[in-house]
């Protein structure tokens with residue numbers, strides 16, 4: 001039977017690069033985003049490049065608990081993924097003391113709460129199966145204090161804490177848990193920023209790091225991956 005990977009926010013950027021990396025290895029792909037058209041286009045591309053794999057996609061707005069849970073139930077109707085990549089996230093610039101009302105809630109719900117809800121939907125089955133690998137897409141911003149991105153950083157610091165705790169819970173159940181903390185990576189989120197593309201990391205390099213962590217022997221787990229642009233943070 002084919003292995004399966006669930007990547008949230010798989011239509012663009014880092015999530016998309018991870019999907020293509022695992023599709024090349026024959027994994028069935030499960031993903032979501034808010035935009036049906038992008039999910040359809042991704043499916044068409046994968047069908048051409050990797051006709052043998054399964055592609056299962058559904059719209060879900062992960063900032064809403066009921067949509068996370070409905071998406072999780074839909075996936076569970078097909079599979080319990082071998083690999084779960086909690087990737088979807090949102091960055092809204094702003095400072096804690098001045099940002100608009102609601103930014104905090106949106107970023108915390110999208111970047112943190114959705115990961116808690118979605119992960120919990122699969123952990124019991126992974127524990128019973130005694131296998132699985134759960135990744136969370138943190139950020140360098142989850143290790144550093146930022147003046148113009150405070151709430152984003154808070155959500156990613158909390159995500160790192162979540163992932164560290166989950167690692168402790170899962171270690172005796174043969175379920176691996178890994179935090180990824182990329183620096184600035186050229187994706188849709190940076191388009192129009194006026195910074196040359198060469199200054200950024202490539203999304204495909206983050207995907208390589210994920211693949212490499214996944215591919216280790218059962219005895220080892222990569223707990224944290226910190227990966228930065230060669231010229232340092234932006």
Ligand code: NAP
Pocket residue numbers: 008009010011012013014015032033034035038060061062063087088089090091110137138139140181182183184185186187188189
């Ligand atoms: P991106 O290019 O903006 O793509 C984000 C993906 O997530 C898209 O597929 C988007 O599709 C989906 N998405 C966004 N909000 C969603 C929601 N509420 N519900 C469901 N899907 C949603 O992002 P990226 O730059 O690849 O970033 C991916 C992850 O890496 C994020 O967690 C981000 O914080 C983290 N990260 C990025 C960088 C960077 O420099 N790019 C650095 C460190 C960490 P729709 O918009 O259609 O929903």
